[in-house]
Amino acid sequence: MTRFKNNLRKYVQDASFRSHTPYSGQLRAAVVVFSNGDWICGVKVENACYPLVIPAVTSALVIASSIGRKDVVAVIVSGKITESEREFIMQTVSPSLDQIDSDIIRQKGYTFDVEGSPLIASKKFPEHIDSTTGIRLAREAATYAYVPESDFPVGAIAVTDDHQYFQGANIECNDWTKIICAERVALASAMSAGATNIKHIFVSCPKSPNATPCGACRQVIHEIAPESTIWMDRGENLSEKFYIHDLLPHAFVLSH
Numbered sequence: 437m438t439r440f441k442n443n444l445r446k447y448v449q450d451a452s453f454r455s456h457t458p459y460s461g462q463l464r465a466a467v468v469v470f471s472n473g474d475w476i477c478g479v480k481v482e483n484a485c486y487p488l489v490i491p492a493v494t495s496a497l498v499i500a501s502s503i504g505r506k507d508v509v510a511v512i513v514s515g516k517i518t519e520s521e522r523e524f525i526m527q528t529v530s531p532s533l534d535q536i537d538s539d540i541i542r543q544k545g546y547t548f549d550v551e552g553s554p555l556i557a558s559k560k561f562p563e564h565i566d567s568t569t570g571i572r573l574a575r576e577a578a579t580y581a582y583v584p585e586s587d588f589p590v591g592a593i594a595v596t597d598d599h600q601y602f603q604g605a606n607i608e609c610n611d612w613t614k615i616i617c618a619e620r621v622a623l624a625s626a627m628s629a630g631a632t633n634i635k636h637i638f639v640s641c642p643k644s645p646n647a648t649p650c651g652a653c654r655q656v657i658h659e660i661a662p663e664s665t666i667w668m669d670r671g672e673n674l675s676e677k678f679y680i681h682d683l684l685p686h687a688f689v690l691s692h
Contacts, residue, residue, distance in 0.1 A: 440551040444475065444512050445539070447554070452514040454630045455479040455492070456660070459690065464492040465628075466521075468500045469510040469542075473552030476500050479628045484690035485655050490616065493521045495624040497528055498616045502605040502625070503555070504580050508533070510542035517541055528609045556629050561599040567677070570638035571669045573601065577618065578640050581605040585612065588643055592618035594626045594661070595636040602626040619653040623660050634661035638669075645671035654684040 444467055452465035457480055464480035478496025482489050493513060500508065511517075511525055516538050525533055525541055535542045565573075570593060578591025583606060590606045604622030608615045616624075619639060626634060637657065641647040648668060649657065657664065657680050666678045680687075 438548075440473070441512075441540075441548040443551075444469065444548075447475075448477065448512050448514045451477045451479060451628070452492075454628060456481045456627050458482060459484070463514065465514045466492040466496040467512045468496045468505075468508050469512070469548075470500075470505055470552070471507040471509050473550035474555050475552065476503075476505070476555040477628050478624060481624050481627050481656075481660070483656055483659055485688050487613075488620075488652055488656055490620060490624050491521065491524075493524055494614065494616065495628055497525070498607040498621045499604075499625045499628065501528075501582055501607045502577065502580050502603055502618075502621050505555075509546045510540060510548070512540050515539060524609075524614060527611060527614075528607075556625075558600055558602045558625065558629060558631075561601070563599060565595050565599060565601065565636070567638070567667050567675045570595065570601075570636060570667055571640060571675050573603070574638040574640035574669060575642065577603045577605050577622075578642055579605075581618065582607045584608060585610065585615070588641070590618040590639065590641050592622040592637060592639045594619075594622040594634045594664075595638070596626065596631050597633045597635045600631060602629065602631065617650060617653050619649055620656050623656060627660065632660075634664050636665050636667065637661065638667045638675075640669035642669075645669065645673075648678070648683065651684075654680065655687060658684050658687040
């Protein structure tokens with residue numbers, strides 16, 4: 437029990453160095469532990485537009501949800517858990533996670549007795565992912581969306597230059613200011629795994645085949661993956677390709 441918990445504490449400290457925090461320099465990571473002992477990591481992803489910062493705990497929880505994992509029994513943070521982190525965990529996971537041990541919030545009675553394996557919300561292809569395959573994967577990702585507020589599922593995958601892709605789906609909670617879109621979940625997943633060379637982003641909005649990324653996602657894509665191409669699912673028609681500088685020609689930039 438103690439060994440597994442201590443291993444996770446070390447893992448989350450090491451993972452914090454993958455944080456994207458060019459403005460504050462404050463490293464932060466979180467690990468979400470599932471009922472079978474497996475876990476997944478999320479890191480803090482900052483943006484020049486401060487309201488678009490993705491906190492580490494948020495990152496880890498939305499990545500977990502976007503691959504269909506809801507069986508969260510503990511969250512470990514690389515530092516003392518803040519009140520805002522605790523509130524978000526209680527809102528999005530379950531009020532049953534109410535046992536707090538400084539850097540750990542866990543389900544009452546959970547003792548870290550089963551050690552699983554680290555999970556990454558990604559897969560790797562041996563060769564280039566074409567637009568047809570990318571859109572198919574984005575459509576599959578949309579099936580993991582959690583959208584009780586909007587009933588508007590979106591799926592996305594972020595693809596690196598070595599053909600690895602990271603999955604994301606939009607994850608909602610009753611506080612709309614904390615909702616994370618699919619594109620940003622996919623990017624957070626990539627950043628949390630240490631992948632920063634994003635070349636393509638594929639997006640599917642099943643209920644709106646003419647949609648494009650929202651303004652918030654455009655800003656984040658511009659900062660995290662400025663050279664990437666964005667492919668939009670157009671239903672029965674051919675997918676449509678965009679470049680972020682066309683979607684957001686005058687992005688907000690903060691010198692640092």
